[in-house]
Amino acid sequence: MHRVEGVPLLGIALAIALGIISLAYVCVAGVHAHRRELAILRALGLDMKGTRRVLVWHGVLIATVTVVIGVKSDSVVPVAFLLTIPGAVVVAVSASLLAGLRTRLSMVADVLRSE
DSSP, rough: OTTTHHHHHHHHHHHHHHHHHHHHHHHHHHHTTEEEEEEHHHHOOOHHHHHHHHHHHHHHHHHHHOOOOOOOOSSSOHHHHHHHHHHHHHHHHHHHHHHHHHHHHSSSHHHHEEE
């Protein structure tokens, strides 16, 4: 029976890993999909710091919506689940900033011409 005790922990670890990968993928895909809009904002005068703020808020909103959807409204939220909120925000913001690095450093004319 002691060999079976680790199986639920393995399932939880796999679910957490899948959640982190999915959250990062959604953030990267969102930044890539809005690359043209970010280039237009940069052409209108948004600086690098402003672009970084846009990407940070993008990551925070995606992480917040993901966590809110994951919680049932009529259930009691355990303390361990509340600890995942900062982790989700860190993953989403990091993925958004890394995906947006290429967008922030690229020439606006090249991005707008490519589509």
